[in-house]
Amino acid sequence: MTLKLEHVVKKYKDFTAVNVLNFSIGKGEIFGLIGQNGAGKTTTFRMILDLQEPTSGTITWEGKQINSVNRDILGYLPEERGIFPQMKVEEQLYFFGELRGMKRGEIKKEIDFWITRFDLEDKRNSKAETLSKGNQQKVQLIASFIHKPKFLILDEPFSGLDPVNRDLLKDAILLLKDQGTTILFSSHQMDNVEELCDHLCLLKRGVSLFSGSLLDLKKQYGKTKLTIRTDIPVEQLERMNGVKSVGKDREDIVLTLLDESYAKPIFEVVSNGNYIEKFSLDYLSLDEIFKDKVGGDNE
Amino acid sequence: MSKFWILTKQVYKEKLLSKSFISLSLLYVAIIAVVVYWDNIANLIFKEEPINISLVNETDVDITSIFTSNEDIKFSYSDDSTDELYEQLESEEIDAVVTISELNDQLKADIATYTPLQLNAQSTINSYVDYASKIYGIQSLNLTADDAEKILNSQPIITLTNLNEKMSGKSEGEKTSGLFLSYFIGIVIYFLVTTFLSMITTNVASEKGSRALEMLLVNVKPGTHFQAKITGVLLLAVTQFAIIFAAIILFLYMKDTSSTDSSNLGFVESMIGDISVSYLLYVIAFVGFTVILFLIIGALFGSLVSKVEEASQALTPAMMLLLVGFYVMLSGVANPDTLLIKVFSYIPLTSGMVMPMRIGATDISPIEPILSLGVLIATVVLGYLFSLSFYKRSVLTYSSGGIIQKIKTVFKFTTK
Numbered sequence: 001m002t003l004k005l006e007h008v009v010k011k012y013k014d015f016t017a018v019n020v021l022n023f024s025i026g027k028g029e030i031f032g033l034i035g036q037n038g039a040g041k042t043t044t045f046r047m048i049l050d051l052q053e054p055t056s057g058t059i060t061w062e063g064k065q066i067n068s069v070n071r072d073i074l075g076y077l078p079e080e081r082g083i084f085p086q087m088k089v090e091e092q093l094y095f096f097g098e099l100r101g102m103k104r105g106e107i108k109k110e111i112d113f114w115i116t117r118f119d120l121e122d123k124r125n126s127k128a129e130t131l132s133k134g135n136q137q138k139v140q141l142i143a144s145f146i147h148k149p150k151f152l153i154l155d156e157p158f159s160g161l162d163p164v165n166r167d168l169l170k171d172a173i174l175l176l177k178d179q180g181t182t183i184l185f186s187s188h189q190m191d192n193v194e195e196l197c198d199h200l201c202l203l204k205r206g207v208s209l210f211s212g213s214l215l216d217l218k219k220q221y222g223k224t225k226l227t228i229r230t231d232i233p234v235e236q237l238e239r240m241n242g243v244k245s246v247g248k249d250r251e252d253i254v255l256t257l258l259d260e261s262y263a264k265p266i267f268e269v270v271s272n273g274n275y276i277e278k279f280s281l282d283y284l285s286l287d288e289i290f291k292d293k294v295g296g297d298n299e
Numbered sequence: 300m301s302k303f304w305i306l307t308k309q310v311y312k313e314k315l316l317s318k319s320f321i322s323l324s325l326l327y328v329a330i331i332a333v334v335v336y337w338d339n340i341a342n343l344i345f346k347e348e349p350i351n352i353s354l355v356n357e358t359d360v361d362i363t364s365i366f367t368s369n370e371d372i373k374f375s376y377s378d379d380s381t382d383e384l385y386e387q388l389e390s391e392e393i394d395a396v397v398t399i400s401e402l403n404d405q406l407k408a409d410i411a412t413y414t415p416l417q418l419n420a421q422s423t424i425n426s427y428v429d430y431a432s433k434i435y436g437i438q439s440l441n442l443t444a445d446d447a448e449k450i451l452n453s454q455p456i457i458t459l460t461n462l463n464e465k466m467s468g469k470s471e472g473e474k475t476s477g478l479f480l481s482y483f484i485g486i487v488i489y490f491l492v493t494t495f496l497s498m499i500t501t502n503v504a505s506e507k508g509s510r511a512l513e514m515l516l517v518n519v520k521p522g523t524h525f526q527a528k529i530t531g532v533l534l535l536a537v538t539q540f541a542i543i544f545a546a547i548i549l550f551l552y553m554k555d556t557s558s559t560d561s562s563n564l565g566f567v568e569s570m571i572g573d574i575s576v577s578y579l580l581y582v583i584a585f586v587g588f589t590v591i592l593f594l595i596i597g598a599l600f601g602s603l604v605s606k607v608e609e610a611s612q613a614l615t616p617a618m619m620l621l622l623v624g625f626y627v628m629l630s631g632v633a634n635p636d637t638l639l640i641k642v643f644s645y646i647p648l649t650s651g652m653v654m655p656m657r658i659g660a661t662d663i664s665p666i667e668p669i670l671s672l673g674v675l676i677a678t679v680v681l682g683y684l685f686s687l688s689f690y691k692r693s694v695l696t697y698s699s700g701g702i703i704q705k706i707k708t709v710f711k712f713t714t715k
Contacts, residue, residue, distance in 0.1 A: 049517050051695055076517040082510025086313065098305050100518050143514065 002027045002182050003048070003151065008057035010043050016206055017043045021057070023201045023211040030173065030183045032193040034286075035203030036294055041186045042079060044203075045153050048184070049076055061151065072100045075149030079156045079186075083140050085129035089120065092128060092139065093146055100147035107146065114142040118168060133160055141169065145176060152176060154185035158192050170196065190287035204294045218283040225288070226255040226263055229278035230270050240266055252278065302519050303527050310531025314498060315538065323494065324539055328546045335550040349373040350420050351393045353384055357400040360438060365431050366397075372423055388413040397424060399431065404439060406432040477578065477659020478635065484582055485628040485652040487543070488589055491536050492621050495590065496597040497614060499532045503601025504610040507694060521691040525602075529594045536590055581668055582655045588675045589651025592682060593617065599686040602694040603705045613702055617648075624649030628656060635660040645671050647678035 001024035010018040018040040025031040033041050046052040048059055050067045059066040061073075084092055090111060097107035115121055118138045123131060128139060137160055145152055154173075158166050173183060173196060187193050193200060194214065201211040210217050224244075229252055237255060238246050242262025247254045257263060263281045270276060284292070300308075314320055333340060350372050356362055366374045375393075377384060384396045388411065395416055398409040408428040410416075416424070437447040506512040515524060600613040627643040634640075635656050644654040644667075654671045657663050689709070698708035 046695070051513070051516055071518045074517050076514060078510045078513040080510045082512070082514060084506070084511050085509060086317075095305070095309055096514070098300070099302055099515070140514070 001025065002029075002062055003184070004058075004060045005044075005048070006058050006060075008044070008047060008059060009055045010040070010047060010052065010206075011055045018047070018054075019206040021201075021203075021206075021208050023199075023208065025182055025184060025199070027182055028177055028180050029198050030177055030185070030196050032197035032200035033184060033186045033203065034188075034190070034193055034200060034290060035186075038205070039203040039294075040206040041203060042155060043206075045076070045155055045184070045186075049074060049153065072147060073150040075144045075147065075152040077141055077144040077152075077154045077157055079159075081133070081137055081140055081160070083128045083136060083143065086127060088125050088127055089115075089131070089139050090124045093143055096143040097146050100149075102147050110146050110148075111142075114146065114172075117172065118142065118165075134162060134165055137161060138165065138168075141172070145172075145181070148176075148179065149181060151182045152184070154183065156186055156188065158187055158189050166192070190285065190290055194286040202290065202293055209293050214286065217286075217289060221284045221289060221292075222260045223263070223281050223283055224257040224260060225282050225284050226257055226266065227252050227278065227280040227282070228255065228270055228276070229253070230276065232270060240269065242266070256284075303523050303530075306515075306519065306524060306527035307531045307534070310502065310528055311534050314502075314532070314535050320535065320539070324542050327490075327539070327543050331543065331546045332550055335547070335554055350395070350416070351375065352395045352397055352420075352424070353377045353379075353387070353393045355381070355384070355396065355398040357398065358406065358435065360399070360406070360431060360435050362399060362431050362434075365434065366427050372420055385411065395420075395424070397428075399428070401435075406435040474660045478632065478656065480578075480582070481635075481656035481659045482628075482632055484586060484655050485625065487540065488586055488652050489621065489625045491540065491586075491590055492593045493618070494539070495532050495536045496593045496617060496621075497610070498535070499528055499594050499597035500601040500604075500614050501607055501610045502532070503528055503598050503694075504604045504613075505607040507602060507604070508606035512694060516695070521694055522687050524694075525598055525687055525690045528598050528601075529591065532594055532597075533591060536594075578655075578658055581658055581672070584672055585651040585655055585675065588672070588679050589648070592647060592651075592675070592679050593621070595679070595682050595686050599690060599693075600702070602690045603702060603709070605697045605699070605705075616702075620648045624652045628652040631656045631660070645674060647675045650675050 004024040005021055008018060008021040009016065021040075021044060023031075033044060035041050043052065047054050048066060050071075061069045084095075087095065093111050094104065094107050097110065098104070102110075115124060118141075120135060120138060123135060123139075128136060131139065141154075141157065144154070157169060157173075161169060170192070173185075177183060185193075185196075197214055199211075199213050200217070202209045202217070210220070227249070234246055234248070234253060237243060237253060240262075242258045243266070244256045244258050247256075255266070257266075260281070267276075267279055270279065349368070349370060352372060352374050354362065354366055354374050354376050356376070363376075368374050379387070381396075381398070384393070387393045388396060391413065394412065394414070396409075396411045398411070400407045400409070406428070408424075408431075410424060433451065434447075437450060442450070503512075506515070512524075596617050597614070600617070601610060604610055604613050624643060624646075627639055627649060630637065631640045631653065640653055640657060643649045644657050650671045654668055658668050693705075693709045696705075696709045698705050700708075
């Protein structure tokens, strides 16, 4: 494993922000750290980045203590957007590149590539403060990975981006993954996590509720999400064996089952040997699992 | 290039090319130009006719060589009667009538005006009358010309001998030069500190508030960031000081080469001639360490606030201290030997403005400036070490409330 957190604890006097956290990330993997606000995600990031010291536990990168690793292999996009407002876009990217030990020729190549990819060509010489929020975020994103870091941490990279730019970012993340960058990111938008992550860790008030592959998490719940389109009244469906809850999604009725095995008897009742327009059994979405795990009060 | 120099270069370049630095530097140059060329400007704008004074000499004393005209006052001798002269006064053809007469073996001068004379003209007439009175006294004693010359030109010979070898006795010229230079240095420190203290605080606060600092600190240690900020702004302060100094020398030189009166650079040269090398070294050390101390405080306060808008509030205590030091220094221009001056010459944040005045304008034991400088350097070192350690903890801690509350929050969230 490339990054390994073992029994990591962070306490602030009488408050425990992170409580015995364990997870590991393999090389070139995309790992999601999800949790509500105040779950300890940013504190975990800061400890990994050596911006804060853990109260106990160890964090290692390729077997070495994280605080002894060359800082230039790291890239970080903080949750709250921050760039130098008075600096021009290109100047800003040169500055961050040079700071991470790149030569100007290399930086220029990277700037040209990413500026074109993120459609910022006409903003090269604009001051950062004059850009729209979305464009500022794109500039900051480029700044965080212009030096091709081995390990990149993205704290809420999708917030504030429109669907087009969100897709651009997703493509960029996948490209970095293909180039061998290990990526750790947090997001409140579970569809993005589901789409990108190989593995994840679910945090609640500093405690890890789950750490492992996305499929394993889903398997924990089993295929318990049953979507049907039928004329049978909701009240009747609620009374059926194994039905935990019933909800409506436009024309569809969504049933959450106690177990996958209840699906077959329900199918027999609902279809009654006739044609049925929709009957779909699937895993719960990450969003639904997240709500179930953390208590449903995710923002 | 190391990360330290990349950051230092970024701070220096950004601020050097900022509108505020350029406009402030231009303002300083303009003020210096106005001060150096003030008499030329005043002549151009406020060109005035010389004051016309009519002299009536009723004594046997020859006053023509005493009351000499210059560009401000023009003396003329009139045979007109007093009434006629008074009429000329009323019609403002002349500005004053000075009648020199004798009364009880003393010289008497009656000065009549219609519009009161300016203080400057009044003083000039008084000094001429005073000199004429001495001539009158000498003449009435029937002395020889040589004797009279001796009396008039006799100057006491004053020698200073200090039996305490630790105390150096300074001549009046040295003290006056020291006072002038110290006054200038005090003003320079005041303006440099007010400008650059605010600059470093807002710079750090702005990076912290915009979260750009979080990105930087992933690749740069907080200590390196802290040092780079102080170095960058210090280099900028040196640049501005060099601009001010170069402007003074340039304008004085230009004025000297363009006029026959070569008293401008001569004045500076004579002032520098009165100043010892050790004094200059002391001044450089005091200015340097005082500016560094305030920059350390500025960076520390910048790291405490959560957004740039709070920077001015955080700066208030340091600004107040600076202002106190400045006013104490100003009080020393009238009398640099007061207890107040002595006390403030040892307080680290004010000693840079006050101690150079004591060194230059008073007779103090050589141990005193060394002691004061030692206290200042020790404060800079301790302040630096404390600030460096605190900066690492405060720079990523965000909290609301006043400065004390922010310090408490930093300790709460960073103490193990």
